[in-house]
Amino acid sequence: xxxxxxxxxxxxxxxxxxxxxxxxxxxxxxxxxxxxxxxxxxxxxxxxxxxxxxxxxxxxxxxxxxxxxxxxxxxxxxxxxxxxxxxxxxxxxxxxxxxxxxxxxxxxxxxxxxxxxxxxxxxxxxxxxxxxxxxxxxxxxxxxxxxxxxxxxxxxxxxxxxxxxxxxxxxxxxxxxxxxxxxxxxxxxxxxxxxxxxxxxxxxxxxxxxxx
Numbered sequence: 001x002x003x004x005x006x007x008x009x010x011x012x013x014x015x016x017x018x019x020x021x022x023x024x025x026x027x028x029x030x031x032x033x034x035x036x037x038x039x040x041x042x043x044x045x046x047x048x049x050x051x052x053x054x055x056x057x058x059x060x061x062x063x064x065x066x067x068x069x070x071x072x073x074x075x076x077x078x079x080x081x082x083x084x085x086x087x088x089x090x091x092x093x094x095x096x097x098x099x100x101x102x103x104x105x106x107x108x109x110x111x112x113x114x115x116x117x118x119x120x121x122x123x124x125x126x127x128x129x130x131x132x133x134x135x136x137x138x139x140x141x142x143x144x145x146x147x148x149x150x151x152x153x154x155x156x157x158x159x160x161x162x163x164x165x166x167x168x169x170x171x172x173x174x175x176x177x178x179x180x181x182x183x184x185x186x187x188x189x190x191x192x193x194x195x196x197x198x199x200x201x202x203x204x205x206x207x208x209x210x211x212x
Contacts (some may be wrong), residue, residue, distance in 0.1 A: 051164060
């Protein structure tokens with residue numbers, strides 16, 4: 001019910017377009033939520049939380065925690081292999097299932113700020129939203145979407161994990177959003193996980209230091 005109410009408020013007068021998008025968005029949400037929780041329930045200790053935007057999902061059901069789809073451009077088999085090498089570990093990663101297992105062993109998880117899998121087939125796309133719209137939308141979903149996940153993350157960390165923001169366009173509001181959504185009495189460490197250059201590649205050396 002919270003999912004649909006948040007969407008109704010966001011779409012506003014575009015209620016007809018919401019009717020076109022809602023079934024897809026809700027199906028994507030249910031599937032990705034199930035996969036995210038199954039993954040974190042297998043993690044012993046969280047050390048680094050990579051903050052992403054939302055899955056593109058679509059017909060291919062593309063999602064970082066879907067073992068049946070390939071790795072994404074922002075985090076794939078080769079990226080995880082490079083991280084393992086920086087940590088001095090055996091770095092051969094041959095499948096998505098193995099990649100996800102290695103991420104769990106490292107204490108690396110991915111957390112999307114938004115529960116809605118907008119993509120080129122939906123009415124809205126995150127890249128075309130204003131900074132204020134993105135910030136407001138994420139904040140409106142925090143209580144029912146982010147807070148439960150952040151609570152679980154801190155239960156599985158014996159020290160404060162680092163939150164690394166994957167995209168520069170999320171950097172302006174991610175810190176405030178996460179800080180207002182974590183359990184009371186906690187001040188999270190939030191930093192940019194990518195370099196401020198063209199295509200913004202992940203700063204794997206910096207991430208590896210937090211995973212040691």
